[in-house]
Amino acid sequence: METKTSILKKIYLFQYLDDNELEHILNIASAKIYKEEAVVFNEGEKGDAFYVVLKGSVRISTVVPGVGEEALAVLKKGNYFGEMALIDNAPRSAAAVANEDTVLLKITDANFRNLLVNDRKLAYKLLWGLVKTFSKRLRETDNKLKNILAIAKNF
Numbered sequence: 001m002e003t004k005t006s007i008l009k010k011i012y013l014f015q016y017l018d019d020n021e022l023e024h025i026l027n028i029a030s031a032k033i034y035k036e037e038a039v040v041f042n043e044g045e046k047g048d049a050f051y052v053v054l055k056g057s058v059r060i061s062t063v064v065p066g067v068g069e070e071a072l073a074v075l076k077k078g079n080y081f082g083e084m085a086l087i088d089n090a091p092r093s094a095a096a097v098a099n100e101d102t103v104l105l106k107i108t109d110a111n112f113r114n115l116l117v118n119d120r121k122l123a124y125k126l127l128w129g130l131v132k133t134f135s136k137r138l139r140e141t142d143n144k145l146k147n148i149l150a151i152a153k154n155f
């Protein structure tokens with residue numbers, strides 16, 4: 001059976017952390033179980049935490065007026081989400097719902113900010129990982145937008 005530490009080691013954001021740093025992350029985090037279709041957070045809510053999928057999957061979606069729920073992604077073990085809340089304190093840009101019975105590791109905004117102040121080496125590694133994540137996701141969004149515009153141009 002995989003341990004939380006072994007799961008974290010496989011996650012892009014945590015891949016450069018040593019065992020002591022991973023333990024520090026686990027000490028400021030809490031695991032929570034969500035039943036299938038349980039809401040982790042709703043679009044528009046204040047963002048106050050970041051999540052790592054330890055088991056199961058989470059559907060990230062938004063409501064499109066006149067259409068309904070539009071799934072943006074299904075995140076599985078090892079994926080993480082909600083990290084924008086750690087940076088900008090803006091309302092959630094999408095909803096997160098357990099796609100099946102799921103276990104999430106939750107790191108609150110307050111615990112993350114405390115870590116930034118008290119462990120600058122670890123904070124640097126995490127922030128650099130977040131920057132890379134944001135860059136990757138922005139590139140993916142750019143490509144999706146290009147495809148949508150190309151399709152729309154044909155109508």
